[in-house]
Amino acid sequence: xxxxxxxxxxxxxxxTTNSLAAAVLPQGPEALTPPGAPGxxxxxxxxxxxxxxxxxxxAVPHRLTRPGDTFFSIKRLMGRGLExxxxxxxxxxxxxxxxxxxxxxxMADGQGFxxxxxxxxxxxEVKAGAEAALGESIRRAVITVPAYFDDAQRQATRDAGRxxxxxxxxxxxxxxxxxxxYGLEQxxxxxxxxxxxxxxxFDISILRLDGQVFQVVATHGNTHLGGDDLDHALAEHLxxxxxxxxxxxxxxxxxxxxxxxxxxxxLSAALECDYRIDLxxxxxxxxxxxxxxxxxxxxxxxxxxxxxxxxxxxxxxDPQQITEVVMVGGMSRVALVRxxxxxxxxxxxxxxxxxxxxxxxxxxxHGHMLGGHRKDYVLLDVNPLxxxxxxxxxxxxxxxxANSTIPAQxxxxxxxxxxxxxxxxxxxxxxxxxxxxxxxNLGRFKLGGLPPMAAGLPKVKVTFTVDANGIxxxxxxxxxxxxxxxxxxxxxxxxxxxxxxxxxxxxxxxxMEDLTMRQLVExxxxxxxxxxxxxxxxxxAQALFTPETQQAIRVQMTQVSAAAEGRDPWxxxxxxDRLGDLTRPLADAIISTAAxxxxxxxxxxxxxxxxx
Ligand code: ADP
Ligand code: MG
Numbered sequence: 329x330x331x332x333x334x335x336x337x338x339x340x341x342x343x344t345t346n347s348l349a350a351a352v353l354p355q356g357p358e359a360l361t362p363p364g365a366p367g368x369x370x371x372x373x374x375x376x377x378x379x380x381x382x383x384x385x386x387a388v389p390h391r392l393t394r395p396g397d398t399f400f401s402i403k404r405l406m407g408r409g410l411e412x413x414x415x416x417x418x419x420x421x422x423x424x425x426x427x428x429x430x431x432x433x434x435m436a437d438g439q440g441f442x443x444x445x446x447x448x449x450x451x452x453e454v455k456a457g458a459e460a461a462l463g464e465s466i467r468r469a470v471i472t473v474p475a476y477f478d479d480a481q482r483q484a485t486r487d488a489g490r491x492x493x494x495x496x497x498x499x500x501x502x503x504x505x506x507x508x509x510y511g512l513e514q515x516x517x518x519x520x521x522x523x524x525x526x527x528x529x530f531d532i533s534i535l536r537l538d539g540q541v542f543q544v545v546a547t548h549g550n551t552h553l554g555g556d557d558l559d560h561a562l563a564e565h566l567x568x569x570x571x572x573x574x575x576x577x578x579x580x581x582x583x584x585x586x587x588x589x590x591x592x593x594x595l596s597a598a599l600e601c602d603y604r605i606d607l608x609x610x611x612x613x614x615x616x617x618x619x620x621x622x623x624x625x626x627x628x629x630x631x632x633x634x635x636x637x638x639x640x641x642x643x644x645x646d647p648q649q650i651t652e653v654v655m656v657g658g659m660s661r662v663a664l665v666r667x668x669x670x671x672x673x674x675x676x677x678x679x680x681x682x683x684x685x686x687x688x689x690x691x692x693x694h695g696h697m698l699g700g701h702r703k704d705y706v707l708l709d710v711n712p713l714x715x716x717x718x719x720x721x722x723x724x725x726x727x728x729x730a731n732s733t734i735p736a737q738x739x740x741x742x743x744x745x746x747x748x749x750x751x752x753x754x755x756x757x758x759x760x761x762x763x764x765x766x767x768x769n770l771g772r773f774k775l776g777g778l779p780p781m782a783a784g785l786p787k788v789k790v791t792f793t794v795d796a797n798g799i800x801x802x803x804x805x806x807x808x809x810x811x812x813x814x815x816x817x818x819x820x821x822x823x824x825x826x827x828x829x830x831x832x833x834x835x836x837x838x839x840m841e842d843l844t845m846r847q848l849v850e851x852x853x854x855x856x857x858x859x860x861x862x863x864x865x866x867x868x869a870q871a872l873f874t875p876e877t878q879q880a881i882r883v884q885m886t887q888v889s890a891a892a893e894g895r896d897p898w899x900x901x902x903x904x905d906r907l908g909d910l911t912r913p914l915a916d917a918i919i920s921t922a923a924x925x926x927x928x929x930x931x932x933x934x935x936x937x938x939x940x
Contacts, residue, residue, distance in 0.1 A: 334464035339691025345527030349458035350692035359685035362457030384453040397436035405443040407481035448491035503533035505690030518651035525659040546643030562588040653677040718755040748780035760835030762842035847897035
């Protein structure tokens with residue numbers, strides 16, 4: 329059967345335990361169930377069988393019979409090096425070896441495969457299932473990743489998509505996808521908590537919604553906490569009821585675990601459930617109540633709430649400020665989980681969309697938008713932190729603001745602060761604070777070879793450009809001499825989203841004090857320039873003003889100096905305004921004199937800034 333080619337952008341949730349695809353159909357967004365499959369979930373498992381890959385549902389039974397070359401939880405290895413995985417390796421039954429650079433390889437058939445290649449096999453299975461469900465051949469997709477994934481992990485995911493024959497249109501944060509699935513971006517403003525309890529991982533993300541853009545305020549979680557833990561706890565609980573049964577044997581153990589998982593799921597809807605474990609020689613059976621399961625789940629749920637508390641603290645958010653709670657992950661169906669999350673946030677969580685499908689559904693909605701189908705909202709790539717330059721007094725001048733959509737470009741003019749400066753140094757920073765000492769240095773370069781000119785005369789045009797890939801180019805040109813220089817840097821390189829969140833939080837925390845300090849520094853610099861101007865123009869002042877006025881100007885200058893010593897920018901500003909009123913006739917009289925530029929600027933409230 330040949331499928332008709334389609335421009336549709338599929339949404340794919342590439343999960344640790346399960347993966348799936350969703351698409352926006354005429355009746356609305358939906359998770360796609362491949363024909364003949366029991367549901368849309370594709371187990372994130374791949375195995376080498378006779379030199380070929382088998383992935384998804386068909387691969388699952390091999391976990392038991394060929395644990396050495398059946399790969400699961402491969403998401404944990406994506407974009408990680410051996411040194412990142414020290415904690416992970418003892419839990420993994422297949423062989424993992426160090427590869428080139430930050431890559432590991434898993435071994436099968438005496439060959440090494442990268443986690444990207446394994447994930448690609450899972451994605452191929454998901455893609456094929458979606459194509460069969462839609463009757464279309466798909467080439468474009470949005471793939472989701474946890475909010476805390478760093479550049480390398482995101483890149484690895486992108487590569488896996490490409491290896492699976494997909495054009496990855498966007499890598500989207502899982503919590504953002506879940507919020508999009510509920511259409512929460514339509515609300516004007518708010519704080520959304522996304523609680524995601526999956527098979528082996530727990531993530532809590534706090535998102536701030538502002539103008540249809542979700543920003544990650546804080547994330548927390550546990551990479552080894554999830555449904556698997558409850559399955560094991562329930563299996564142990566059942567085994568303890570049958571002390572004589574030979575349950576240590578691998579096949580029996582697996583059967584027990586499988587039955588525990590089934591019972592756990594049943595108990596999300598039912599208050600009790602019968603179990604039966606066939607052991608060849610005989611069978612074990614009995615009944616488990618939801619209460620028993622709740623008792624086993626309680627410590628796990630408590631641990632997730634600890635993470636929620638930590639995330640709220642990181643984001644400096646009170647539970648009452650949360651406007652929406654979104655439940656994600658198969659395990660969030662467990663009754664106790666819903667109940668405790670509702671109690672914790674003091675509000676009813678969003679559970680209407682299947683929690684194991686909601687991320688894929690949101691990715692599909694996003695893909696649909698990207699495909700130009702619903703223009704009423706657009707989620708754009710944004711520049712996460714402000715980019716700018718160091719200016720006089722160690723201040724940070726932002727050129728491109730945080731949350732600007734990329735590609736972005738902005739230009740500002742600067743000048744020199746000393747006479748006959750033949751070079752200016754451009755020192756590039758990234759951050760949200762008012763002083764560069766609290767920001768991250770991205771690089772510096774010198775614009776040299778300037779002809780000697782009086783301070784303030786050079787016109788240095790500085791252009792910041794961030795391209796669609798997030799690469800920043802800073803170009804500087806002195807317009808009078810035509811001298812130019814530029815540099816290229818990757819601003820977010822090595823910055824994880826957690827670090828970005830931290831930087832944002834620091835900026836909020838220190839916002840007021842930073843701003844006051846910055847204002848003070850700027851007013852002090854202006855005062856110095858004005859004093860220089862007055863001294864230069866003093867001969868004219870003596871001709872222009874009566875001795876009383878000259879005296880008053882001198883007195884007011886000492887008032888300004890005194891205020892400049894203090895820490896109150898507004899007092900300094902008031903004293904300078906008074907000095908301005910006294911000396912205005914002087915400025916008016918000599919406004920054409922180049923030497924009096926300092927005063928001119930003061931009166932004209934010149935916008936140009938000075939580089940150090
Ligand atoms: P991941 O995001 O880690 O790939 P999922 O969101 O698919 O994982 O969650 C898988 C987990 O959800 C498994 O532990 C599974 O047993 C559990 N689960 C699925 N359905 C239910 C249910 N109805 N009740 C309780 N747990 C469930
Ligand atoms: Mg998931």
